[in-house]
Amino acid sequence: xxxxxxxxxxxxxxxxxxxxxxxxxxxxxxxxxxxxxxxxxxxxxxxxxxxxxxxxxxxxxxxxxxxxxxxxxxxxxxxxxxxxxxxxxxxxxxxxxxxxxxxxxxxxxxxxxxxxxxxxxxxxxxxxxxxxxxxxxxxxxxxxxxxxxxxxxxxxxxxxxxxxxxxxxxxxxxxxxxxxxxxxxxxxxxxxxxxxxxxxxxxxxxxxxxxxxxxxxxxxxxxxxxxxxxxxxxxxxxxxxxxxx
Amino acid sequence: xxxxxxxxxxxxxxxxxxxxxxxxxxxxxxxxxxxxxxxxxxxxxxxxxxxxxxxxxxxxxxxxxxxxxxxxxxxxxxxxxxxxxxxxxxxxxxxxxxxxxxxxxxxxxxxxxxxxxxxxxxxxxxxxxxxxxxxxxxxxxxxxxxxxxxxxxxxxxxxxxxxxxxxxxxxxxxxxxxxxxxxxxxxxxxxxxxxxxxxxxxxxxxxxxxxxxxxxxxxxxxxxxxxxxxxxxxxxxxxxxxxxxxxxxxx
Numbered sequence: 001x002x003x004x005x006x007x008x009x010x011x012x013x014x015x016x017x018x019x020x021x022x023x024x025x026x027x028x029x030x031x032x033x034x035x036x037x038x039x040x041x042x043x044x045x046x047x048x049x050x051x052x053x054x055x056x057x058x059x060x061x062x063x064x065x066x067x068x069x070x071x072x073x074x075x076x077x078x079x080x081x082x083x084x085x086x087x088x089x090x091x092x093x094x095x096x097x098x099x100x101x102x103x104x105x106x107x108x109x110x111x112x113x114x115x116x117x118x119x120x121x122x123x124x125x126x127x128x129x130x131x132x133x134x135x136x137x138x139x140x141x142x143x144x145x146x147x148x149x150x151x152x153x154x155x156x157x158x159x160x161x162x163x164x165x166x167x168x169x170x171x172x173x174x175x176x177x178x179x180x181x182x183x184x185x186x187x188x189x190x191x192x193x194x195x196x197x198x199x200x201x202x203x204x205x206x207x208x209x210x211x212x213x214x215x216x217x218x219x220x221x222x223x224x225x226x227x228x229x230x231x232x233x234x235x236x237x238x239x240x241x242x243x244x245x
Numbered sequence: 246x247x248x249x250x251x252x253x254x255x256x257x258x259x260x261x262x263x264x265x266x267x268x269x270x271x272x273x274x275x276x277x278x279x280x281x282x283x284x285x286x287x288x289x290x291x292x293x294x295x296x297x298x299x300x301x302x303x304x305x306x307x308x309x310x311x312x313x314x315x316x317x318x319x320x321x322x323x324x325x326x327x328x329x330x331x332x333x334x335x336x337x338x339x340x341x342x343x344x345x346x347x348x349x350x351x352x353x354x355x356x357x358x359x360x361x362x363x364x365x366x367x368x369x370x371x372x373x374x375x376x377x378x379x380x381x382x383x384x385x386x387x388x389x390x391x392x393x394x395x396x397x398x399x400x401x402x403x404x405x406x407x408x409x410x411x412x413x414x415x416x417x418x419x420x421x422x423x424x425x426x427x428x429x430x431x432x433x434x435x436x437x438x439x440x441x442x443x444x445x446x447x448x449x450x451x452x453x454x455x456x457x458x459x460x461x462x463x464x465x466x467x468x469x470x471x472x473x474x475x476x477x478x479x480x481x482x483x484x485x486x487x488x489x490x491x492x493x494x495x496x
Contacts, residue, residue: 054321069378084378089489179496180375
């Protein structure tokens with residue numbers, strides 16, 4: 001039997017509009033925060049523990065880079081261009097965008113049961129062997145399971161939940177602890193972290209963990225098929241395997 | 246793509262509500278002075294959110310104070326410009342010639358000497374100086390709350406900002422009345438039980454402990470009460486936004 005008309009395109013919904021829009025707003029604000037955060041660190045690339053710390057006190061550690069301020073004993077005899085002004089303006093503006101987007105995402109996801117349906121591992125996957133299986137497939141560099149075009153495996157689910165409910169809240173908390181006015185209203189914000197300089201150091205490390213997540217996330221997407229996964233996060237749809245060319 | 250009529254209508258309604266909401270929010274913000282003077286730039290929305298949130302939620306909160314044992318043995322001072330001849334003359338006279346002129350929207354414009362200021366009720370606080378670069382130290386600051394001086398000169402009720410200048414008048418800043426009348430906003434003349442060293446802004450420095458260090462201007466000589474910042478410098482509230490730094494530094 002000759003078929004003249006093309007087969008109906010079978011597409012499946014993958015990501016809701018809410019997930020897609022909040023994902024890309026988060027991407028943009030995260031990059032703004034990362035770049036401006038790095039610029040702010042360059043103005044004093046030394047880290048301390050406790051309440052106080054400055055160029056006259058021993059650091060916990062320092063990043064071996066030149067500084068954008070000449071009062072910092074960086075070990076280099078030149079200073080980098082100072083970008084702190086606009087970096088600080090943009091850092092706090094992007095933080096607002098990220099926090100408000102996060103609030104919309106979490107609130108809406110609780111209402112639509114997005115977390116329960118898509119991110120909390122189903123009972124069958126809640127075992128160390130299920131997690132080991134995923135890693136073994138990663139290590140064999142086996143192509144992703146067909147099911148993974150439509151839902152997340154257990155390792156993805158755990159990572160996303162960690163990022164959403166642990167790393168982002170903690171990076172926001174440690175960031176707020178650096179605001180002298182916010183601390184005046186809620187001193188526990190900074191005191192619970194062991195002081196202002198501890199909060200700054202923790203803010204730096206949690207940002208580092210988020211960068212590690214970002215690198216792993218983009219690497220896994222590239223291995224699974226960068227464009228098909230990215231297209232799914234833009235259009236919300238995936239083509240079914242029979243239609244794949 | 247298939248856009249249903251219902252979806253089009255809900256999207257349209259949501260967009261209209263959003264725009265109307267933003268317009269209403271910006272009108273309320275303007276009425277209640279919740280827009281900072283540098284709030285009209287690309288970063289204005291972020292600055293306005295921060296400033297408005299702080300003014301609505303933390304207007305009267307007190308900066309953390311520390312026990313005496315936490316005073317930093319190594320306070321750090323940024324390098325200051327080489328003292329002018331004028332400054333050296335004041336210094337040679339033991340700063341007995343130093344004056345703080347208070348004018349603008351006040352009933353009795355007055356020039357205070359340091360000994361005049363010392364007759365006002367003294368207040369001391371052990372607070373942290375926090376630099377926008379990231380470093381910090383804790384010190385004791387001794388002086389008189391700015392509110393005392395403002396009461397003395399009879400600041401007029403329509404005043405909205407207090408503008409202040411250093412001995413080199415290109416260094417200037419301003420704070421709103423919430424910070425100006427705040428009990429911890431201090432005209433500091435002493436530090437850690439001694440006179441305020443020149444390195445740290447002596448003989449007279451303003452301390453605004455709920456904001457970053459750059460709001461705590463050194464070498465204070467002049468204070469002006471005003472209801473508008475439009476005609477000061479470029480109208481951005483202080484010299485800092487002219488160099489790309491935010492006016493409100495409470496974050």
